[in-house]
Amino acid sequence: MNLRSSLRVAAAVSVLVVGLLSSERLLQLARQPYAIDGDNLYLTRFEGVKSALPQRGVICYMPSPGGSFEAKKHYFLAQYALAPLVLRATPDCDPVLADFPASAAPDSIPGRQFVVLKDFGNGVMLLRRNTGQ
Amino acid sequence: MIRLVTPLLTALALGFAFACILWPRRQRLLRDLPLVIFLSVGLGFGISSLLFFLWLLAFGQAGSAFAAFEIPFVLILTAFALLFRRRRARAASLVTETVQVRRAGSKLEWIAAVIFLATLLAAIRGFMWFVHGALNGGWDAWGIWNLRAKFLFLGGSHWSDAFSAEGSLSHTDYPLLIPASVARAWSYVGSDIPQVPILIGALFTAATAGLLFSSLSTLRSRIQGLLAATVLLASPFFIVLGTAQYADVPLGFFMLSTLVLLCLHESAAKEGGSMMALAGTSAGLAAWTKNEGVLFLVCLLLGHLSLAMGRRNLRSHLQQLPPFVAGLAPVLLMVAYFKLHFAGHNDLFSSLTTALKMLGRIARWRVVARAFADQLLHFGGWVVVPVTPFLALYILLVGVAKQMGNSLKICLRALSLTALGYFFVYIVAPVPLDWLLQTSLNRVLVQLWPSILFLVFVATNPPQGELPIGKEAGN
Numbered sequence: 001m002n003l004r005s006s007l008r009v010a011a012a013v014s015v016l017v018v019g020l021l022s023s024e025r026l027l028q029l030a031r032q033p034y035a036i037d038g039d040n041l042y043l044t045r046f047e048g049v050k051s052a053l054p055q056r057g058v059i060c061y062m063p064s065p066g067g068s069f070e071a072k073k074h075y076f077l078a079q080y081a082l083a084p085l086v087l088r089a090t091p092d093c094d095p096v097l098a099d100f101p102a103s104a105a106p107d108s109i110p111g112r113q114f115v116v117l118k119d120f121g122n123g124v125m126l127l128r129r130n131t132g133q
Numbered sequence: 134m135i136r137l138v139t140p141l142l143t144a145l146a147l148g149f150a151f152a153c154i155l156w157p158r159r160q161r162l163l164r165d166l167p168l169v170i171f172l173s174v175g176l177g178f179g180i181s182s183l184l185f186f187l188w189l190l191a192f193g194q195a196g197s198a199f200a201a202f203e204i205p206f207v208l209i210l211t212a213f214a215l216l217f218r219r220r221r222a223r224a225a226s227l228v229t230e231t232v233q234v235r236r237a238g239s240k241l242e243w244i245a246a247v248i249f250l251a252t253l254l255a256a257i258r259g260f261m262w263f264v265h266g267a268l269n270g271g272w273d274a275w276g277i278w279n280l281r282a283k284f285l286f287l288g289g290s291h292w293s294d295a296f297s298a299e300g301s302l303s304h305t306d307y308p309l310l311i312p313a314s315v316a317r318a319w320s321y322v323g324s325d326i327p328q329v330p331i332l333i334g335a336l337f338t339a340a341t342a343g344l345l346f347s348s349l350s351t352l353r354s355r356i357q358g359l360l361a362a363t364v365l366l367a368s369p370f371f372i373v374l375g376t377a378q379y380a381d382v383p384l385g386f387f388m389l390s391t392l393v394l395l396c397l398h399e400s401a402a403k404e405g406g407s408m409m410a411l412a413g414t415s416a417g418l419a420a421w422t423k424n425e426g427v428l429f430l431v432c433l434l435l436g437h438l439s440l441a442m443g444r445r446n447l448r449s450h451l452q453q454l455p456p457f458v459a460g461l462a463p464v465l466l467m468v469a470y471f472k473l474h475f476a477g478h479n480d481l482f483s484s485l486t487t488a489l490k491m492l493g494r495i496a497r498w499r500v501v502a503r504a505f506a507d508q509l510l511h512f513g514g515w516v517v518v519p520v521t522p523f524l525a526l527y528i529l530l531v532g533v534a535k536q537m538g539n540s541l542k543i544c545l546r547a548l549s550l551t552a553l554g555y556f557f558v559y560i561v562a563p564v565p566l567d568w569l570l571q572t573s574l575n576r577v578l579v580q581l582w583p584s585i586l587f588l589v590f591v592a593t594n595p596p597q598g599e600l601p602i603g604k605e606a607g608n
Contacts (some may be wrong), residue, residue, distance in 0.1 A: 005597070009241055011523075011530040012596035015246045015360055018523050019367035023255035026369055030258045035266035043269065056291045058299045067302065073272070079300065080275040084288035086300040 004026070020045065039077060045079035050121040051083060060096040061087040062127075074099055091129070098125040137328060140181075140200070140321035141336065145170075145313070147207045151414075155460075156406040166207060172394075172411075174340035175386045179418035180334065182313035183467050185320075187283075194289045195320040207306035239597055246358040249366075253342075256366040260335065261377040268327045269336070270378030278380060279330050282315035286325060296475045305477030307469055310422040311380045330378040337383045338375030341583050342366050348393040349590050352400060356597065357452025357590040364524070365586055372512035374579050380423045381576045387419035388429055388551075389583040392544040396591060398453075399540040400466040406456025411599065413457040417464025424479065426578060427468075428554045429547070430461075436546030440539060450539075481562040488561040497566055501559045504570045512578050517601050524589060531594045548584055 053059060059082075065075030066089075078099050079087045087097065096114060100123040114127040154168050166428040171516035181203065188199050269275050280302070284295030294310075296305040311333070342362050349358035365371060375382050391412050416433055419426030442451035482488060490496060510519050555577050562569055 008531045008594075008596045012241060012356070012360060013528040015520070015523050015527050016245055016363060018518050018520050019252055019363040020248050021365040022520070023252045026259040026367075026372065027255045030255075030262035032262075034262065037266060037268050038387070039275065040268045042551060043275075056288065056294065058297075073303065076181070076272070076276040076280075076303075080280050080283070083280055083283035084294055085293060086294055086297050086302070089301040100412060116139070124365055 010050060042074070042077045043081045045101070045122045045124050046078060048116075049124050049126060051084065052120075052126055053082065053095070053097075056084050058086045058088055058093065060091045060093040061089055061093040062096055062098050063100070065089050074101065089125075094128050096127040096129065098127050099123065100125075135236050136322045137318075137326075139204070139333060141317035143200075143207050143321075144177035144181045144317075145206055146177070146211050147181050147203075147343060148173030148175065150207065150211040150214035151176050151180060152181045152411065153211075153218050155220075155411050157346040157405065158440075159406055162483070165351065168344065168351055171340045171347055172390055172415075174336050174412065175383070175390055175418065176411075177381075178314045178337075179310055179387070179414075179421060179464070179565075180563075181317055182310045183464065184544060185313045185317040185331075185419070186309055186467065186471070187286065189292055194292060195286050195316055197320065197323065199317065200321045201358075221301060239356070241357070242356045245356050245363070245578060249346075249359045249363045252363045252366045256342075256372050258370050260338070260376055262506055263332055263373055265377070266332070270330060270376070270478070272339055273380075274330065274378035277307060278311045279315055279378060279599075281307075281309065281312035282319065282330070283325055285312055285316035286319040294475055296465065298477065301474075302477075304480070306472070306479045307380070307424065308421045308471060310418065310474075311378075311383060318563055322471070331376070334375050334382065337386050338372070341382060341386045341389060344389055344393060345583055345587055348389075348587065352393075352396055352591055357593075357595050359591040360596075364520055365583055368513040368520070368579075368582065370512075370575055371579055371582060373514065379576065380430075381580050381606070384419055384422045384426055384429075385580045385583045387415050387422055387426065388580060389587055390439075391415040391419065391429075391433065392587055394583050395540040395544055396538070399538045406453065406459075409453055409456040413460025413462075414464060416457075417461040417468070420468050421464055423580075424481075425460070425551075425555070425577060428558075429551045432550035432554060433547040434552055436543045439546060440543055444550035445451045461556040477496050480564065483563050491561045492561065497560050500566055501556060501570070504559075504574055508574060508578055510576065514575075528563075528589060528593055533592055534594050537592060541588070543590060544584075545592075548581060548588060552581060 007051070048128060063071055065072045075087065075089060082097075091118060095117060098114075102106065102123060113130055115125040115130050117128050119125045151167065152173050156165070161498055184203065185195070185199060188202070189195060197203060270279065281295045288294055295302070298305075311330075314333055315330045318333070319325050322329065334433075334558070342365050345365055346358040349361050357505050371382070394408050394412035394415055398406075398412060401408060416426075416430045421553045437454070438448075441447050495536035512519075512521065559566065559569060
């Protein structure tokens with residue numbers, strides 16, 4: 001085997017070794033305990049409210065998802081949990097789905113503007129706008 | 134379990150029947166079986182998703198009736214494809230078989246095979262670990278792809294609410310291969326279980342690696358197939374993205390399969406244009422998977438035309454296009470119908486004026502160029518040592534193959550133009566640039582990664598010595 005062919009083989013082996021090192025790291029990661037599936041836990045919060053909602057159409061959602069990364073994420077998770085219902089991201093129709101996970105206290109809902117129809121626990125509530133009627 | 138496996142097997146059978154009918158008659162199907170099976174995964178999911186979308190358009194809603202239609206249809210088509218294949222094989226039996234050069238497996242090939250196997254096992258283990266951490270996939274899975282699938286499956290006659298402007302549904306212009314594939318399988322199962330998108334993601338991830346290995350083994354040598362597949366499976370972000378249930382890995386599959394079929398067409402040029410027809414279908418399915426697939430398709434046609442322009446035999450060069458267009462047109466018509474009747478606006482391109490304004494901002498060019506350059510070293514999430522310098526060294530040492538066919542030149546141009554297109558999309562997109570680069574650049578590069586690896590290994594000499602491109606190593 002001449003120098004040129006030895007170099008070629010060495011080049012191929014080096015690519016394989018780099019691949020092997022990366023795989024070994026992947027394997028190391030996979031030996032750790034499974035991470036908690038936070039998204040799945042979030043989705044299960046909406047199981048109870050499903051039966052109280054129409055099967056299709058549009059309902060309103062609060063808080064506004066425009067506020068933060070977390071709020072946006074929570075809105076899309078709620079939308080996924082409740083599809084094929086469409087969640088309008090402003091509380092200007094009835095019913096309003098209030099989604100306040102542990103960090104945000106439900107008492108932040110302005111009491112005069114909404115009436116709680118049902119509290120499903122875990123920060124999920126069904127509201128109606130208080131029109132004074 | 135049977136209900137879960139049936140839609141996947143039906144899709145595979147549909148893709149297999151389609152490939153069987155179009156596979157050139159002189160190519161031995163049995164020898165090419167791994168290649169055909171891996172191609173069938175993408176073709177099957179692609180065609181069955183189109184059938185499902187047509188069903189929704191025709192009958193207004195998904196349901197168990199679709200499975201009752203599709204299963205007998207696929208069975209009949211598969212039987213027809215096998216009979217058709219057998220008759221054509223008999224007719225072609227007098228044709229002399231290509232002489233194959235058999236090579237004993239070298240030591241290097243054995244080493245490569247063992248390392249590939251270790252990488253494969255690590256990839257499977259890693260895949261399962263990531264899936265356990267996010268059963269419903271990543272943000273885009275529940276925010277776009279599987280969300281749309283839920284509307285198609287659970288929406289009944291209101292399935293088109295998936296594109297409603299009432300809510301804050303995002304990217305309603307994205308095409309439907311993945312959502313329709315997931316909804317189709319859910320309609321077989323009768324429930325929107327998370328296992329369906331996980332399995333579809335796993336199949337596309339495995340089929341991409343399998344297609345890379347089998348195509349390079351056919352076109353070049355087994356060792357090159359093993360090297361390429363090892364690098365792909367050892368790319369951590371490729372595995373992560375496979376588990377995320379996004380459309381990037383499937384799009385990468387269709388880009389790769391299009392390039393593979395173009396190269397196979399050249400190596401079997403006397404067999405007519407059936408490979409080109411398959412390549413056309415595959416390119417169309419790329420456009421049915423993600424908007425970037427439309428860009429890829431345009432770049433592919435530009436690559437073809439640019440090569441034809443500089444040649445005297447322009448006419449014979451352009452004669453290759455009709456079978457490609459024949460395979461492409463039905464899929465493209467469906468994509469166009471979807472875009473015209475259902476798709477919302479594209480958030481990356483608002484108007485020509487805005488695009489031109491963005492083009493004039495030099496700072497954006499600098500930021501995008503820096504981000505692309507950064508990915509040269511850090512792409513793929515390689516944690517120990519980045520692979521790209523080693524690939525560059527590999528190309529330098531083994532050398533580029535002397536004979537480079539037209540197909541390979543078209544593939545190189547198409548892929549380079551697509552990368553350039555991505556670069557310009559970042560420049561003109563009217564959204565915060567840092568956020569866009571941070572959330573998407575590594576993903577769009579994963580779309581190109583299998584095709585880049587294919588081109589690297591198909592265009593270079595094998596480590597054991599020179600072998601002309603397209604010659605069968607007989608491995």
